[in-house]
Amino acid sequence: MTYPFTAFGWENKPKQETYLIKNATVWTNEADGILENTDVLVEAGKIKKVGKDLKARGAIEIDGTGKHLTSGIIDEHSHIAINRGVNEGTQYSSAEVRIGDVVNSDDINIYRQLAGGVTTAQLLHGSANPIGGQAALIKFRWGATPEQMKFENADGFIKFALGENVKQSNWGDNYRNRFPQTRMGVEQVYEDHFTRAREYEAARKADPINTRRDLEMDCLLEILNKERFVTCHSYVQSEINMLMKVAENHGFVLNTFTHILEGYKVADKMAKHGAGGSSFSDWWAYKSEVLDAIPYNGALMHSQGVTVAFNSDDAEMARRLNQEAAKAVMYGGLSEEEAWKFVTLNPAKLLHIDDRVGSVKAGKDADIVLWSTNPLAVYARAEKTFVDGVLYYDLEQEAAKRAAVQTERARLIQKMLDAKIGGEATQPVRNNKQHLYHCGHLELGSFMD
Amino acid sequence: MKKLITSLTCVWFAISVFAQPTFPQNGTADHREGLYAFINATIHTSYKQTLENATLVIREGKIEAVGVSVVVPKGAIVVNLDGKHIYPSFIDLYNQYGLEKAKAVGSRSRMQPQMLSNKAGAFLWNEALKPEFSAAADFKVDNKSAEGLRKYGFGGVLTHQQDGINRGTGAFTLLSNTKEHSAILKAEAGQFFSFSKGVSTQSYPSSLMGSIALLRQTYLDADWYKRSGYKQTKNLSLEAWNKNAALPQFFRVRDRLEILRADKIAKEFGVNYIYLGNGDEYMRLDAIRQTGAALVIPVDFPAAFDVQDPFDALQADLADMKHWELAPTNPAQLAKANIEFAFTLDGLKNKSDYLKNIKKAIKHGLSEEDALKAMTFTPAKLAGVINEVGTIEAGKIANFIVTSDGLFEEGMVIHHNWVKGQPNVLKALNTKDLRGTYVLNYNGRSDTLTVSGGLEKLKFSLKIDDSTTLKVKHRFNNDLISLSFNHENGITALSGTLVTENMAGRGTLADGTWIDWSATHIKGYEAIEK
Numbered sequence: 001m002t003y004p005f006t007a008f009g010w011e012n013k014p015k016q017e018t019y020l021i022k023n024a025t026v027w028t029n030e031a032d033g034i035l036e037n038t039d040v041l042v043e044a045g046k047i048k049k050v051g052k053d054l055k056a057r058g059a060i061e062i063d064g065t066g067k068h069l070t071s072g073i074i075d076e077h078s079h080i081a082i083n084r085g086v087n088e089g090t091q092y093s094s095a096e097v098r099i100g101d102v103v104n105s106d107d108i109n110i111y112r113q114l115a116g117g118v119t120t121a122q123l124l125h126g127s128a129n130p131i132g133g134q135a136a137l138i139k140f141r142w143g144a145t146p147e148q149m150k151f152e153n154a155d156g157f158i159k160f161a162l163g164e165n166v167k168q169s170n171w172g173d174n175y176r177n178r179f180p181q182t183r184m185g186v187e188q189v190y191e192d193h194f195t196r197a198r199e200y201e202a203a204r205k206a207d208p209i210n211t212r213r214d215l216e217m218d219c220l221l222e223i224l225n226k227e228r229f230v231t232c233h234s235y236v237q238s239e240i241n242m243l244m245k246v247a248e249n250h251g252f253v254l255n256t257f258t259h260i261l262e263g264y265k266v267a268d269k270m271a272k273h274g275a276g277g278s279s280f281s282d283w284w285a286y287k288s289e290v291l292d293a294i295p296y297n298g299a300l301m302h303s304q305g306v307t308v309a310f311n312s313d314d315a316e317m318a319r320r321l322n323q324e325a326a327k328a329v330m331y332g333g334l335s336e337e338e339a340w341k342f343v344t345l346n347p348a349k350l351l352h353i354d355d356r357v358g359s360v361k362a363g364k365d366a367d368i369v370l371w372s373t374n375p376l377a378v379y380a381r382a383e384k385t386f387v388d389g390v391l392y393y394d395l396e397q398e399a400a401k402r403a404a405v406q407t408e409r410a411r412l413i414q415k416m417l418d419a420k421i422g423g424e425a426t427q428p429v430r431n432n433k434q435h436l437y438h439c440g441h442l443e444l445g446s447f448m449d
Numbered sequence: 450m451k452k453l454i455t456s457l458t459c460v461w462f463a464i465s466v467f468a469q470p471t472f473p474q475n476g477t478a479d480h481r482e483g484l485y486a487f488i489n490a491t492i493h494t495s496y497k498q499t500l501e502n503a504t505l506v507i508r509e510g511k512i513e514a515v516g517v518s519v520v521v522p523k524g525a526i527v528v529n530l531d532g533k534h535i536y537p538s539f540i541d542l543y544n545q546y547g548l549e550k551a552k553a554v555g556s557r558s559r560m561q562p563q564m565l566s567n568k569a570g571a572f573l574w575n576e577a578l579k580p581e582f583s584a585a586a587d588f589k590v591d592n593k594s595a596e597g598l599r600k601y602g603f604g605g606v607l608t609h610q611q612d613g614i615n616r617g618t619g620a621f622t623l624l625s626n627t628k629e630h631s632a633i634l635k636a637e638a639g640q641f642f643s644f645s646k647g648v649s650t651q652s653y654p655s656s657l658m659g660s661i662a663l664l665r666q667t668y669l670d671a672d673w674y675k676r677s678g679y680k681q682t683k684n685l686s687l688e689a690w691n692k693n694a695a696l697p698q699f700f701r702v703r704d705r706l707e708i709l710r711a712d713k714i715a716k717e718f719g720v721n722y723i724y725l726g727n728g729d730e731y732m733r734l735d736a737i738r739q740t741g742a743a744l745v746i747p748v749d750f751p752a753a754f755d756v757q758d759p760f761d762a763l764q765a766d767l768a769d770m771k772h773w774e775l776a777p778t779n780p781a782q783l784a785k786a787n788i789e790f791a792f793t794l795d796g797l798k799n800k801s802d803y804l805k806n807i808k809k810a811i812k813h814g815l816s817e818e819d820a821l822k823a824m825t826f827t828p829a830k831l832a833g834v835i836n837e838v839g840t841i842e843a844g845k846i847a848n849f850i851v852t853s854d855g856l857f858e859e860g861m862v863i864h865h866n867w868v869k870g871q872p873n874v875l876k877a878l879n880t881k882d883l884r885g886t887y888v889l890n891y892n893g894r895s896d897t898l899t900v901s902g903g904l905e906k907l908k909f910s911l912k913i914d915d916s917t918t919l920k921v922k923h924r925f926n927n928d929l930i931s932l933s934f935n936h937e938n939g940i941t942a943l944s945g946t947l948v949t950e951n952m953a954g955r956g957t958l959a960d961g962t963w964i965d966w967s968a969t970h971i972k973g974y975e976a977i978e979k
Binding site: 001002004005006083084085086088089091094096097098099101102106125133145146147172174175178209210213214215405409412413415416417419420424425426428429430431432442 | 560562564644652653654655662666669670676677678680706729731732733751754756764767770771772773774775
């Protein structure tokens, strides 16, 4: 028995321990900046103390000499760990659906991303609809159940989307009659829904008994009442401007624009509005609306005072977000410290969890990573990844783990061969190609079982 | 007691001809009580009680009395089981017996989005929600299917149309060869849910989270409808949804995490689901136990992979291989965690694997008592019919099987499956071993008749004289025997019955003359040492 029931699951789930990481280069993400030869004490799931020559009796000591200690990477835009569909793309507003209902705790990508230093991810609905579904925020507590992975008391978010995907530009000829089919139609989706949400609010206030409760409207109302926040897939400047104006008309701030590849064109407006930008570092030209993307986007937005994050939107890239952060140094000349915040403190701010994570500061959650070298280097490897002071990934153990997986595989294969010889019926090996979701993934044939 | 089986069959036909109350009758009345007494039986009255040398009396399809000192009533047909076993017959809670497979309402041109339901009428906007469907209304007795289930020891099923997110109600039916009026035990025995929209051609929902949102919204809508919505709109589906809420609620899930997902809905709306799982519950045992829910689990343990070729072996997923190894431990683990569960034969390609796999589960730690409980008592309880079936007690329906041995013993054979007091003979009791040597007296002759071969493949031969031994064609069914052999001018055909060790009867010679014949047993069969 392992938890979860896959390779690299735990036979015995790891526990919170007291750790003392000694003599590392600590990237605090605070006013202290990057501190050399510094110790970090982890206790009861929190960062207890950051300082020089710390002592703690009974602590497990980890030698950090020559290594770098940072807070864990936070991926603002992820589609891993989701079961059976990332898009409810059959209606143009699916605000009633919740990624939180379909979190897949048993996805091996969680483990792989721990190995890349990621500790928290926002799991998003895809970009099939102008109004998508409610997001889920999870910590990578590998082995836990879906509910146990959820980031406690976090603000609720919802996915919006603009551009080609939501007006079904590339869905094929069978998909031409869903409203909206134009960008101006997309704007009206929001105007219409927010107007209806206010009407719904009034109706429910006036007559709570007889007014039908509508989960979709409930969610939209949360946005208007600043109880839920929007992360919006967006590319071209016109639609970015449009949505900020719509938000202002309805009295709320658009929290985050994601992808935001033309953000550099409207960065000043974004900063004034208060919107953040969670972007790719350097993706470009994969469809018409991203032709004007440039890798300096992040740095330019940052220079205007926009809170900028780099995200993955991809199961594979999420394993090397540390390298993505480095591109902010390469393109735009940010300092290493500022670049590192693109994958740590800034996404924490965008997600409103910077009071708990995103920097190495006493009192915050012990979601930290010990790197073999400067985390921005391509040579860097995560050696130890902690979530809530639990060592969920340890490079030292990795070789033994892989050997154990091999041994177990060999044992079971032998057992199956014996079974066949013994006359047991066999079946051909099933090839379970895992679905790696991305924004545009649609189960168009509908998922039937 | 002679020719017992013949009389059983006759009585059975008579009962099936008996008219239903309220139906007119064409002909004279011929009502048989179906009064039988089974004596010297090892009766497993329930999963936890066994009576030795006990007697079971049934009448009018019901159990009249069961115990060690029951008096056999006058006029009862007595069946001496000679130590053989009686068990309550098995119950399957996930079945589609007697119902047609669901079909999509209307069609949609491939890949074109379909926004609303194609179903006409005042029903829910989504085709995948069919609370108005009633299995009892559509149910038709299908004796061929019933036979296929009776053969493996089943006497009753909870049948529902296995399609959609809300599937309407299921009916508890007995596997009797009667009209539907007699077969249906409980017309509304449960409401069924799943996360799959099935044959619905409607676009929404296309994701699991969509299915979940749809269910939540509909629970809210049903509540609103009940309170005041009915004044604004007429919706027969929501009315059915509200009506069905009083029934046991079953939820079909595809993996252990779906149990936890469905349970969130259950807790939110204050309902209890009984989960029809897929056998991987042991992977998240604690979390599932904490839901407090009862389960219905399959025994379709996965087969080993064919990993002869090392490149194939490379493709095999470790989790799948681990599951192959641990799946048979699932029932034992659930029992150990005190999770209430019933077995279903859903998922099995061959129904004969039902008992075979349960025995495998017993080898992997499940107690025989817990196994029998999951096959009989618990399914009856979960379907709300424990007062009628599931155990052998006076007043309950006569639904039981007669087996040659303990249920889980090697080589156990089901002799009879009695459904509502109707016998279904699968393998006659007292199948005599005919093998040996006889003197066949016919037409003034006395020739040596030898019966040899395997028990299931007998060989008859007749020695006419020192140089001639004829092959004899035979048919032996219950106590009836017919023999024929070709000699000189044609075929001599004999037909008769078995009386203790001897046979006797009438037959025709090659020229058509009727004769009497008899075969006297002189020597027993001696198995040849291998």
